[in-house]
Amino acid sequence: MNSADLGRRVGVPSTALFTDQYELTMVQAALKAGTADRRSVFEAFTRRLPEGRRYGVLAGTGRVLDAVENFHFDDEMIAFLRQQEIVDEPTLAWLADFRFSGDVWGYPEGEVYFPGSPVLRVEGSFAECVLLETVVLSILNHDSAIAAAASRMSAAAAGRNLIEMGARRTHELAAVASARAAYVGGFHTTSDLAAGFRYGIPTVGTSAHAFTLLHDTERDAFRAQVESLGRGTTLLVDTYDVAEAVRTAVEVAGPELGAVRIDSGDLLLVAHRVRQQLDELGATETKIVVTSDLDEYAIASLAAAPVDAYGVGTQLVTGSGSPTCSMVYKLVARAASADPADPLLPVAKKSMGAKSSVGGRKWAARRVDARGVAEAEVIGTGPVPAELADRQLLVELVRGGEVVARESLEAARERHIAARAALPMSALQLSRGEPVLATEYV
CATH class of the missing domain: 3.20.140.10 (nicotinate phosphoribosyltransferase)
Known part of the structure; x- marks a missing residue:
């Protein structure tokens, strides 16, 4: 279907x-x-x-x-x-x-x-x-603004995967429309299940910092996630110390670990360090996903970084500074x-x-x-x-x-x-x- x-x-x-x-x-x-x-x-x-x-x-x-x-x-x-x-x-x-x-x-x-x-x-x-004037304009002005921002981000990403994750930054119905428009503009997946249900857009998502903080240790959190979602999951590694988290993640999931996500810090520097560490640990196929208030300019600045996917929220669903056309x-x-x-x-x-x-x-x-x-x-x-x-x-x-x-x-x-x-x-x-x-x- x-x-x-x-x-x-x-x-x-x-x-x-x-x-x-x-x-x-x-x-x-x-x-x-x-x-x-x-x-x-x-x-x-x-x-x-x-x-x-x-x-x-x-x-x-x-x-x-x-x-x-x-x-x-x-x-x-x-x-x-x-x-x-x-x-x-x-x-x-x-x-x-x-x-x-x-x-x-x-x-x-x-x-x-x-x-x-x-x-x-x-x-x-x-x-x-x-x-029909108002309903036509309300749809086209919103969706075209999001799609234009998505297109610019897609061009800056140069083929790397883009994840739409702005549902928590806008109205709940606008979030669904935004995910749809972002997909038209070049994004690959969305975190919003309503958008996946309504429009068949592929959905993704694993865990937030709260899941790590819930557990007594980071290792316990990683083990629980891997046991539930499999070794191909994405582990969030910047709740405490990134280097220690990456080491623990590979120990728990093995070199088959799907991806790690970085959500803070100097993303260019941290991504290079994490890539080197993953390779040294034998996790050469593990991907790196970065988030943290990205826009097209930030994505472009990471072109030389060993990043495999970008997660974009606020800047996307607000049209990256141009919320209407x-x-x-x-x-x-x-x-x-x-x-x-x-x-x-x-x-x-x-x-x-x-x-x-x-x-x-x-x-x-x-x-x-x-x-x-x-x-x-x-x-x-x-x-x-x-x-x-x-x-x-x-x-x-x-x-x-x-x-x-x-x-x-x-x-x-x-x-x-x-x-x-x-x-x-x-x-x-x-x-x-x-x-x-x-x-x-x-």
Whole structure:
């Protein structure tokens, strides 16, 4: 059973109240004005990347599809809206019958994006599209921020294993979403069992310092863990004296000891010392796992250390300094009626400064050079140039209210690895810089 099947098996409760009140009041006013059914196009995009970032990573698309499928108002919700006098009775009746019946196109999950990239396009009546604004943005802004941080850490790790272990540093539901997004961005495992259950992400975990402190001696703790979990377990060796703990660990588990974990100190220096000691004790295959408030910069600084895996928590689940992508969800085109024959008219907010938008229903394509390396993000509203026809980025996700493009997390993860590899090499630099691809409007 793949991760997409697991997600459906667990099920997702109604997402209809994961919204802002003004979305419902806009529906009420539009129903009264006779404009609620006007055919409309909304797009999700970001006007800029987080400061200094060179590319973004789209994550959360699968969760958005779940949210759209499960966006409906049950009797209890309708009763709440009535009791709170949020909207009037005609609007409550409309909401009680609501099911999204429109179309959704978007960048496939795991793809990279840049300022202006229309990562999600929602089409249908104004009323049904506007209702989705908050839930779409809350998922994409959170998950894409985590995936971008994960991608940077994955690039810095250069193939070494990455363990997501941030569940104790964020909201319990955000922890599950973070583990999912981190997996898309290149992490290998998670400590969070709910994420493993819902999405099929491989889970890992052995013991904390408390387990060592529980026992009368460190040797007793190691012996209890090895007897329970086997010689291939990971022993935490920095509760007291690291050198003594490593010696004891090998004596207890033998050279078959799976790994030791270091959670404090000068990780570069300690990792070298531990590797030398393990080799001298004959535990040449024993791995070294390091934790302790790591981020992409700390991981990069350990590139020369004999480290086999990194465990990352706080910095990952907070987006490593950028906890949101600042995506917005804007009406970019609308017709005069619900008639499909009526032309779509471009619309856009005209603001002072950096908050203006580009109107029109957009396509997006990525132009590459002769070597296949990406060189520009091209966005347009008219015909797609012939040379970009096979480089288009948006794919159909929902047709007539029905999801048509479910896929496994593994597919999204592999897509991201491929998309990142197709960027110029400067995309992997951790120093602050401009987006690695320019956005061109045609």
